[in-house]
Amino acid sequence: MVNAVIRVAREIVIAWLIRVFTSNDVIRYQALELASREIKDKKIKGSIAELGVYKGDFAKRINVHFPDKTLYLFDTFNGFDKRDVEIEKKFNKNAKENDFMNNNIELVLKKMKYPENCIIKKGWFPETAKNIEERFAFVSIDADLFEPVYQGLLYFYERLEEGGYIFVHDYNGKLYGAKEAVQKFSKEYNIPYVPLSDICGTVVFSK
Template sequence: MVESLKFWRHKRTADYNYFDYIRVSTLELIVHELKNKNVGGEMAELGVYKGKFARYFNAYFPDKKLFLFDTFRGFDNRNRSTELSNEYSSTWQDFADTTIDQVLNSMPHPGKCIVRKGLFPETAGGLEETFCLVSLDCDLYEPIYDGLKYFYPRLVKNGYILIHDFNNDSYKGVRAAVEKFCEEENINVVPLADVCGTCIITR
């Protein structure tokens, strides 16, 4: 079998109550590319909640730092007002039932995790790192736009930014933020057919 096709045969242990096949297998393919090309740079997720997606990053790359950005108290009212006034989302979901300890205890390599608790982008100061793999899964217009502004210039060549909910009608601010940013930077996205409509930006 062609080496790269071995990917399709291996047994997966993903939690399919929480993730769908396309999301998880696309991440696996991206990890394969990053490892094959030995891409440098660290990893980050903005919008961690209980760490279920970030856990994969930490498991796949035990030697890379993983920056975890979240309020760990759910959505902040400063972001909520923009959502409501633009009718992007109702912000009804509550992501407050998590703790940093719970997230770190779920990680296979917690020593590589750096937690940045609070409202992004206020929590992004003072980092020198560049990034090869970033997940923006914070649902709302403002942090998605701020996340792109922050991480895209710090994305290494051959790196990836995954933006969850791009094609999700329940969170219309995500698409609005991505489209604004892409227009400004003259870049494009690859939309995925996963359940919540992730899109991908690469360099």
């Protein structure tokens, strides 16, 4: 009972923090708009994806900027997976299984201007990415934890069209291992990235 109350309270605080810290993130939103314009002007082919959708507040902006492109939405829609949380402990981070739980796909889709463009991939990434034959023009990786961010970079960079972009959120966040994942990927494959000065520190990979 006490554990359940603590879990619900933690969930409410997380949702509140996300709203407060990211709902007015002008730099993040303008960077997205600029990237989408580049992709449009240069007629970059490929679909769009977000890994780590939560309640869809960034995804709805992505959806608006790419009215003619398919948008894949990858999320457990039930919070962090215990396999990823286990790996996170190596980095002395305090992730909890099921942080970001209590999600609702219908509510996420209701926020979209072009819901018909959206393909929901519910479940644990990278399992949910199997059997997708796609190239991508723009990808947002916002899964917080080391393992899904690292797996996301491995998966999407290989499938990124030339001229496309990958935004990775939370590079500057201290709670989880996104930064370590970005650095490992960049070093291993010798692929540089550009950090932005938005609230949580997005980094941008391009091809």
